[in-house]
Structure formats: C-alpha cells, structure tokens
Amino acid sequence: MVRAPCCEKTGLKRGPWAQEEDDILVDYINKNGHGSWRSLPKQAGLLRCGKSCRLRWTNYLRPDIKRGPFTAEEEKLVIQLHAILGNRWAAIAAQLPGRTDNEIKNLWNTHLRKRLMSKGIDPQTHEPFCPEGSTKRLPASSSTRHMAQWESARLEAEARLSMESLGLSQLTSPNKITNTDYFLRVWHSEVGESFRKGKPVCFSPASQASVSSTTTDMGTKLDHEPDTGLSCVTMKDDSITFNPGVTNPSSPNEMEDSSDTVLQLFFDFHGHNDMSFLEA
DNA sequence: AACTAGATCAACCGCGCATTA
DNA sequence: ATAATGCGCGGTTGATCTAGT
Numbered sequence: 001m002v003r004a005p006c007c008e009k010t011g012l013k014r015g016p017w018a019q020e021e022d023d024i025l026v027d028y029i030n031k032n033g034h035g036s037w038r039s040l041p042k043q044a045g046l047l048r049c050g051k052s053c054r055l056r057w058t059n060y061l062r063p064d065i066k067r068g069p070f071t072a073e074e075e076k077l078v079i080q081l082h083a084i085l086g087n088r089w090a091a092i093a094a095q096l097p098g099r100t101d102n103e104i105k106n107l108w109n110t111h112l113r114k115r116l117m118s119k120g121i122d123p124q125t126h127e128p129f130c131p132e133g134s135t136k137r138l139p140a141s142s143s144t145r146h147m148a149q150w151e152s153a154r155l156e157a158e159a160r161l162s163m164e165s166l167g168l169s170q171l172t173s174p175n176k177i178t179n180t181d182y183f184l185r186v187w188h189s190e191v192g193e194s195f196r197k198g199k200p201v202c203f204s205p206a207s208q209a210s211v212s213s214t215t216t217d218m219g220t221k222l223d224h225e226p227d228t229g230l231s232c233v234t235m236k237d238d239s240i241t242f243n244p245g246v247t248n249p250s251s252p253n254e255m256e257d258s259s260d261t262v263l264q265l266f267f268d269f270h271g272h273n274d275m276s277f278l279e280a
Numbered sequence: 281a282a283c284t285a286g287a288t289c290a291a292c293c294g295c296g297c298a299t300t301a
Numbered sequence: 302a303t304a305a306t307g308c309g310c311g312g313t314t315g316a317t318c319t320a321g322t
Contacts, residue, residue, distance in 0.1 A: 014291085014292075015290095015291075015292090015315095015316090016290070016291075016316080017290090017291090036307075037307075037308070038306085038307065038308090050307085050308090051292085051293090051307095051308085051309095052291075052292080054308075054309085055290090055291065055292080056290090056291085058309090059290075059291085060290075060291095087311065087312090088310085088311085089310075089311065090309075090310060090311085101309095101310075101311080102289080102290075102291085102311095103289085105311075105312085106288070106289055106290085109288095109312095110287065110288060110289080111287095111288095
C-alpha cells in the first residue's frame with residue numbers, strides 16, 4: 001500500500017516555532033481542543049502540518065509540561081524504568097508526570113547513557129561491561145536485581161499506603177510524590193500487569209529475544225536462557241519468588257528458601273545502591 | 281576576540297499500529 | 302477483506318549554546 005504524505009508539504013513552514021505561532025496554537029486548542037490534528041492547522045490558520053502542531057503541543061506547549069532540569073530522583077527513576085522497559089520512552093514518560101518522551105529520550109542520550117558507560121555499565125543491557133571472551137558471571141545478574149528493586153519498591157509503597165490508610169500519613173510527607181509511588185503506579189499499570197500475569201516481560205532489553213516464558217497451573221515462570229544460569233522468577237497469586245541459579249539445580253548457589261533470596265537481594269539493593277553515583 | 285569542538289534539545293522523518301470507510 | 306487515514310512512537314538531524322584553546 002502506498003502511504004499518502006501526512007500533509008501537503010508545499011507552502012508549509014518548517015523549523016523553529018515563532019511566538020506568534022505558539023500563541024495561535026495554544027489559543028486554538030484552549031478554545032476548541034485539538035480535535036483532528038490533520039485539520040487543525042488549517043482551521044487555526046497555521047502554515048504548519050498537523051504532525052508538527054501535535055509535536056509542538058505535546059512536547060512544549062501543553063500546560064502540564066514541567067520545565068527545568070531533571071532532579072536526581074527523576075534521573076534515578078528514568079534509569080530504573082529504562083532497565084525494565086528499554087527504549088520505550090513514551091512508557092517511561094507516562095511514569096514521570098510533566099515530562100515528555102522527547103525530553104526523557106534526550107536526557108538519556110545526552111546524560112544518563114554516558115554516565116552509565118563511564119561507570120562501566122552497558123546502557124542497553126544495564127549489565128556491567130564484560131571483557132571480551134570472558135565467561136565469568138556475576139553472583140546475581142542485574143536483571144535479578146532489577147526485579148528485586150521492583151518488588152521491594154512495590155512492597156515499600158504498599159506498606160506506606162497501608163499506613164496512610166490507617167491514618168498514619170503524618171509520618172510521611174503528605175504532598176511529596178516518592179519514588180515508590182512511581183513504582184506502585186507502574187506495578188498497577190499495563191506493564192506491571194504483564195509482569196504479574198507472566199506475559200513475556202523483558203527486564204534486560206538486550207536479552208529480550210532470549211527470554212522465554214512458560215505458564216503452568218502452579219503459576220508463571222519466567223526463565224532466562226538456560227545457558228545463562230542467571231535467574232528465574234516464579235509468580236503465584238500475587239507473590240514473586242526469585243530463584244537465582246535455579247536453572248541449574250545442582251548449583252551450590254541454589255537457595256532452598258527463596259524468601260531468603262529476596263531478602264538478600266533487598267539488602268543488596270539498599271546496601272549497594274547502583275544509583276549512588278547519581279547523588280554525586 | 282576569534283575559532284573550534286562538544287553538548288544540548290527542539291523539531292523532523294519514517295515506520296507501525298489502530299481505526300474507519 | 303482491503304485500502305485509506307490518523308496518530309503516536311523511536312531514531313535522527315541540525316541549529317544553537319557553551320566551554321576550552
């Protein structure tokens with residue numbers, strides 16, 4: 001099928017938006033809503049294509065856009081979400097109110113990616129760079145760690161909300177949106193739902209192709225590629241069990257009590273916070 | 281002061297998906 | 302069932318800014 005151009009290009013202005021154009025667009029949308037983006041420029045009297053108007057509105061003119069530099073908290077969250085979602089900037093942006101996918105993408109490409117690389121972390125896989133030909137494995141993969149982070153943040157958020165529902169909200173900052181709130185939101189979002197239901201969820205984007213999932217009547221199990229021997233997550237009801245090394249049952253690393261594993265990973269997360277360099 | 285290289289970010293482009301005719 | 306259309310997304314580009322020489 002031959003694709004029609006998104007708009008008639010001839011006679012349309014391109015490049016940076018002038019203040020008057022911004023004013024016209026904002027004024028029109030405030031009065032009429034954006035409706036069909038394709039027909040908007042004509043109706044508003046703008047010599048722009050609809051796509052350009054939509055981009056300008058969503059990335060710059062929208063009233064709920066939060067301008068200014070990213071906070072350390074936001075940067076930390078972007079890194080964590082990127083580890084879970086990969087380059088799905090719109091999905092990441094959905095968890096950061098007032099931030100656009102474009103802004104987050106730029107932040108990642110200009111700051112965070114380089115910062116991770118300078119710390120010896122592969123920004124795509126979130127795994128430490130391994131020397132060429134090295135077969136040595138880390139004790140716990142970052143994929144496993146991310147899941148521990150995810151789970152611990154969720155538990156923390158649930159606990160906090162429980163406290164608030166019991167009238168203990170004074171113990172926490174009432175108006176402050178914490179990191180755990182974001183995680184809770186993700187947990188209850190489409191992404192979290194996929195995770196809970198055991199749909200193939202990629203925690204380490206680069207390994208997406210190698211992740212397989214099987215569902216049994218006992219619950220759902222997400223296994224990494226057997227030859228990695230890195231991690232396995234079992235989900236039953238609403239609980240998650242982490243079993244590092246489970247793909248190799250004879251492994252001495254296998255832990256009988258998975259809850260101990262979770263606890264260990266939890267302490268690992270809080271004790272050796274990967275994101276500590278962001279505070280610097 | 282002038283030049284250059286690197287960093288930043290707004291905007292564009294093309295593709296894929298969903299919806300409609 | 303198929304083509305046409307609209308929209309949103311991720312990748313890329315290029316203008317502008319800034320720091321270093």
